Amino acid sequence: xTIETSDPVLVQPGVPLLEVEDLxxxxxxxxxxAKAVNGVSYKVHPGETLAVLGESGSGKSVxxxxxxxxxxxxxxxxxxxxxxxxxxxxxxxxxxxxxxxRGQRMAMIFQDSLSALNPVYSVGFQLGEMFRVHRGMSRKxxxxxxxxLMDLVKIPAARTRVNDYPHQFSGGMRQRIMIxxxxxxxxxxxxxxxxxxALDVTVQAQVMGLLAELQREFHMGLILITHDLGVVADxxxxxxxMYAGRIVERAPVHAIYRQPGHPYTKGLLASIPRLxxxxxxxYAIKGLPPNLMRIPSGCxxxxxxxxxxxxxxxxxxxxxxxxxxxxxxxxxxxxxLEGEVAADVH
Amino acid sequence: xxxxxxxxxxxxxxxxxxTTFLIYVMVYSLPGDPISALYGDxxxxxxxxxxxxxxxxxxxxxxxxxxxxxxNIVLHWDFxxxxxxxxVWNEMKRVFPISxxxxxxxxxxxxxxxxxxGVLSGLRRGKFADRIVLVITLLIISIPIFVLxxxxxxxxxxxxxxxxxxxxxxxxxxxxxMPGFVLGALxxxxxxxxxRTSIVENLRADYIRTATAKGLxxxxxxxxxxxxxxxxxxxxxxxxxxxxxxxxxxxxEGIFNVPGVGYTLFQAIRLKEGPTVIGIVTxxxxxxxxxxxxVDLLYAVLDPRIRYA
Ligand SMILES: Nc1ncnc2c1ncn2[C@@H]1O[C@H](COP(=O)(O)OP(=O)(O)OP(=O)(O)O)[C@@H](O)[C@H]1O
Ligand SMILES: [Mg+2]
Numbered sequence: 001x002t003i004e005t006s007d008p009v010l011v012q013p014g015v016p017l018l019e020v021e022d023l024x025x026x027x028x029x030x031x032x033x034a035k036a037v038n039g040v041s042y043k044v045h046p047g048e049t050l051a052v053l054g055e056s057g058s059g060k061s062v063x064x065x066x067x068x069x070x071x072x073x074x075x076x077x078x079x080x081x082x083x084x085x086x087x088x089x090x091x092x093x094x095x096x097x098x099x100x101x102r103g104q105r106m107a108m109i110f111q112d113s114l115s116a117l118n119p120v121y122s123v124g125f126q127l128g129e130m131f132r133v134h135r136g137m138s139r140k141x142x143x144x145x146x147x148x149l150m151d152l153v154k155i156p157a158a159r160t161r162v163n164d165y166p167h168q169f170s171g172g173m174r175q176r177i178m179i180x181x182x183x184x185x186x187x188x189x190x191x192x193x194x195x196x197x198a199l200d201v202t203v204q205a206q207v208m209g210l211l212a213e214l215q216r217e218f219h220m221g222l223i224l225i226t227h228d229l230g231v232v233a234d235x236x237x238x239x240x241x242m243y244a245g246r247i248v249e250r251a252p253v254h255a256i257y258r259q260p261g262h263p264y265t266k267g268l269l270a271s272i273p274r275l276x277x278x279x280x281x282x283y284a285i286k287g288l289p290p291n292l293m294r295i296p297s298g299c300x301x302x303x304x305x306x307x308x309x310x311x312x313x314x315x316x317x318x319x320x321x322x323x324x325x326x327x328x329x330x331x332x333x334x335x336x337l338e339g340e341v342a343a344d345v346h
Numbered sequence: 347x348x349x350x351x352x353x354x355x356x357x358x359x360x361x362x363x364x365t366t367f368l369i370y371v372m373v374y375s376l377p378g379d380p381i382s383a384l385y386g387d388x389x390x391x392x393x394x395x396x397x398x399x400x401x402x403x404x405x406x407x408x409x410x411x412x413x414x415x416x417x418n419i420v421l422h423w424d425f426x427x428x429x430x431x432x433x434v435w436n437e438m439k440r441v442f443p444i445s446x447x448x449x450x451x452x453x454x455x456x457x458x459x460x461x462x463x464g465v466l467s468g469l470r471r472g473k474f475a476d477r478i479v480l481v482i483t484l485l486i487i488s489i490p491i492f493v494l495x496x497x498x499x500x501x502x503x504x505x506x507x508x509x510x511x512x513x514x515x516x517x518x519x520x521x522x523x524m525p526g527f528v529l530g531a532l533x534x535x536x537x538x539x540x541x542r543t544s545i546v547e548n549l550r551a552d553y554i555r556t557a558t559a560k561g562l563x564x565x566x567x568x569x570x571x572x573x574x575x576x577x578x579x580x581x582x583x584x585x586x587x588x589x590x591x592x593x594x595x596x597x598x599e600g601i602f603n604v605p606g607v608g609y610t611l612f613q614a615i616r617l618k619e620g621p622t623v624i625g626i627v628t629x630x631x632x633x634x635x636x637x638x639x640x641v642d643l644l645y646a647v648l649d650p651r652i653r654y655a
Contacts, residue, residue, distance in 0.1 A: 070558045103561030110559075115552040118571055120649055133562055165650040181560070 015087045016043040017189055017221040018067065023081035025062050025245075028074055034292040036062045038245035039081075044189065044221040049212070051232040051253065052225045053268065054242035057289050060225045063242075064191045067223075068108050069098045086188070104134055107182035109211075111194040113174035117166035123150075123177050124162035130184040149180040153210060172203035179211055189221045196231065208235060229272050233257060238325070241265050244290050244300035247319075251326040261320075261328035261337040263305045299331070307332060347646075350654035354642070358635045363416075365631045366624070370412045373620045415624070425628070426621035434625040437610065442592075442629065444517040445606035448599070449591040451519070451526025456533040457584060463534070464541020464580075465573070471546055479542070483535040495528045495601040512603035525602040529595050533587050540583050544576035551575070577648050585641035589634040593626075 025037035037059045044050050052060045065071045067083055069090060083090040085106065090098060110116035118126060127149050128142030137145065143162065150158035153176040166174055175195060182190050195211060196204040212235040215222045224236060232239060232253060239256050241249040241264065249262035260266040267285035287304035290296055296303055302312040311331050319327040322337055399405050403414060418424040425434035467479035486494070502524055503511035513521045548554065549572060557571045558564075596608035607626060614622035646652045 068559055070555055099561050099563065101561070102559055108556075108559045110552060110556060112552060116556045118553040118557070118575070119651055120574055122650075129562065130560060133560075133566065167651050 016084075017046050017048075017086060018042075018044040018223075019082075019084040020063065020067065021082040021084065023063060023066060023083065024079050025059070025066050025071070026077050026079060028077060032293045035295060036245050036292055037066065038295070040242070040245070040247055042240050042247065042250070044223060046188065046221055047216070047219045048238065049215065049222040049224055049236045051236035051239045052223060052242060053227060053229060053232065053239060055227060055268075055285075055289050057292070058242040059245040060227075060242055061193050062245075064108065064193055064223060064225055068102060068106060068191060069095075070102075070108075100134075103130055103187070104185045105187050106189040106191070107185075107187045109175075109178050109182045109190065109192040109195045112198050113171065113178045114166060114198075116178060117174065119166060122163050122165055123169070126166075127162075127177070127181055127184060130181065134185055145184070149184055150177070152183070152214070153177070153180040155180075170203075171199050172207055175199060175207050176210065179207070179214065183214060183218065186218055187220065189223070190215065191223045191225070193225045194227070195224075197226070197228070204231070211235075229257075229268055241268070244295055245292065246300065246329065248301065248330070249326075249328045251322075252324070255323075255326060259337055259339075261322045261326060262330045263307050264301050265328075267304075299329075347654055351639070351643070354639050358639075361635060362631060366416070366628050367412055369624055369627045370415070371408065373618075373623050374408060374411070376618050419628070425625035428622050429617075429619055434621045437622060438625055438629060441605060441607050441610045441626075444604060445592045445595065445599075445608065447517055447519065448522050448526055448529060448595060448604055448606055449588055451522050452530030452533065452591050452595075453584065453587060455527055455530040456537050456587065459530075460534040460537030461541055461580065463538040465545055465568070467538070468542040468545025468549065469568070471542075471549075476542075479538060483538050486531050486535040491528065491532065491597050492601060494531060495525075495598055498524060498528055499601060514603060515605055517604065517606075522604070525598055525604055528601075529591060529598040533583075533591065537580065537583055540579050541576065544579045545572065548572055548575045574648070578645060581644050581648065582641055585637045585644075586634075588637050589630060592633060593630040 020040055020042050023037055023040045024035070027034040027036055040059070040063050042050060042052075052063070054060055062071070062076075066076075066078060067085075067090070071078075078091060081091070085101065090101070093101075117123070124143050124146040127146035128137075128139065131137040131142040131145045132139065147158045147162050150162060155161060155173055155176055161169075166177070169177065175198075178195070182192075192211060196207050199207060208231060211222075214220075224232070226232060236253045239249075239251055239253050240247045241256075241262065243264050249256070249260070249265045251261065256265060257269065260269055264285070267283070270283040271285065285304055290300055290303075296313070298311070298313040298315055299305070299308075299317050302308045305312065309331070315331070317329045317331045319329045320334065321327055322334065328337070403411055406414075415426060418426065423435065425438065428434055428437060463479045463483070467476040470476045499511055502508050509524050510521050513525060553575075554567060554572060557567045562571075592607055593611065594608060595604070595606060596612045598604070599606045599609035600612075607630070611623065611626050613619075614626070643654075646654055
């Protein structure tokens with residue numbers, strides 16, 4: 001029964017690039033404490049692409065921001081966990097040490113490039129800033145570097161467009177500039193938080209392709225955050241699926257498409273539009289993601305799970321190993337994987 | 347850009363005509379006859395009053411008077427004569443530079459202290475420093491300026507003897523520091539509030555998060571990325587302040603004996619000296635219009651998304 005996967009990345013020896021261990025993040029707000037991340041662990045190796053999936057509010061971005069060290073604390077707090085980058089725990093570093101890693105060793109690409117770029121500075125200034133601040137280059141040299149970067153991400157007429165402002169570019173070009181900015185200092189890790197969500201479908205593929213290509217070329221680790229399973233299939237090596245601040249399933253990418261091992265993943269997969277099922281109603285997971293101030297007891301997914309049994313409301317499911325590099329945090333993981341449990345149709 | 351400026355300058359003409367005409371009408375509909383008023387409590391000499399009114403053109407229809415007034419300004423840069431026979435322009439030449447100096451001190455103070463307080467409280471939102479700044483600004487806003495002026499004058503000039511209590515006709519920069527401080531106090535308070543709001547709003551912006559993620563030092567994130575984006579409301583406020591501080595410094599100029607625009611205007615209104623009032627207000631209107639044009643042009647410099655064609 002076990003799924004045959006021999007993903008080269010998973011058996012890679014040596015220290016992983018990034019190891020998130022039992023990370024907890026909570027937000028202290030006036031209304032109470034929102035537990036956005038509740039014990040997330042994942043690893044990224046050099047050259048690996050890890051896709052992080054999950055509905056809105058599942059804690060994907062918060063986890064990433066904790067890694068980058070750009071959470072506003074307060075309101076955020078990290079009560080527990082470790083984030084080891086190249087073997088060193090980021091959470092134990094000084095602010096200044098972490099600042100120097102940002103941009104140089106790890107970089108982030110944001111979703112909405114129009115608001116993520118500063119509207120009042122030219123893209124050349126914003127790209128060149130990386131070299132001026134981190135490398136102490138002169139304005140002129142930095143500008144030349146900016147042009148090089150724009151060429152790298154295939155922006156036509158880079159030499160003239162380097163003085164243009166973000167609003168003068170199309171969405172796709174702007175996102176290329178975000179990518180160029182992240183790549184500027186050749187970091188080891190890139191976190192892309194829904195890098196293509198704001199783009200047209202055709203442009204999405206181009207931008208995603210470019211990102212994947214550059215990632216291979218520079219042999220960087222890439223964390224790709226998305227709620228679009230379709231995007232993931234081509235570029236990711238491994239997937240973690242998040243729900244209510246926990247990882248409910250992790251697997252090599254192709255295994256998960258063939259056989260999801262968690263009811264939530266199953267639901268997500270079923271809700272992708274498919275050409276061969278055109279005309280049929282799209283499946284949607286019923287209900288809404290939980291309120292992070294009152295996460296349901298037991299398995300957080302139980303109120304929405306078609307397979308839920310009594311035990312799901314009382315006991316937090318542990319991660320069940322499902323073969324090479326696979327885990328599912330479901331009491332009935334094995335059965336779900338093999339399609340042996342019947343869903344209660346409510 | 348050039349065409350935009352030309353259009354704006356053309357648009358100023360009707361605004362200028364409208365406001366000056368309004369002031370003209372208002373001044374000339376003040377009750378009482380200005381010539382008779384010169385006699386004070388004594389009975390006026392009817393013959394003299396009549397001839398003087400004729401000489402000054404006060405018996406012509408209002409519109410004719412206004413037209414002649416404008417004609418003289420445009421053709422001869424002649425703002426008419428005050429009732430004492432002196433050209434109004436001479437008086438203006440004397441008082442405007444003094445007020446400009448005073449306003450410069452006040453605005454310098456406004457910018458340095460107002461921006462500093464605003465940025466501080468914006469960055470420390472909800473913390474102790476923010477509360478302190480709130481209290482200070484509320485105090486300044488609620489204390490009447492003549493109280494503040496008198497207290498500072500007494501403390502700084504008389505008790506501590508750090509500066510002259512009054513300024514006088516020479517209007518040396520050093521003597522203008524204290525009055526400028528008092529005059530700018532209110533503007534400092536308003537600018538601090540506006541700056542704080544703008545900083546707090548922009549602090550949440552995505553590009554600030556990007557700047558942090560780029561590994562820029564916090565100092566650079568604030569000065570280069572945050573401040574620059576927060577400047578439009580600040581510049582708007584400062585731009586309108588120049589006119590206000592020049593023409594509206596009546597109380598401050600009174601307390602510190604600064605023979606500036608506000609004080610002169612106040613006296614002229616009391617004495618119903620039409621030509622002086624109208625001349626001064628006309629120039630103030632011009633200053634306001636010029637400032638608003640400069641502010642609008644600055645918008646385009648501050649935010650490249652704004653383009654004037
Ligand atoms: N500054 C904050 N203050 C309070 N709550 C926050 C803050 N930032 C995030 N959260 C909460 O943390 C939870 C997780 O947010 P996160 O942005 O990680 O979701 P996500 O998985 O990235 O979703 P999406 O797909 O919409 O981007 C959300 O419920 C959000 O409300
Ligand atoms: Mg997100």
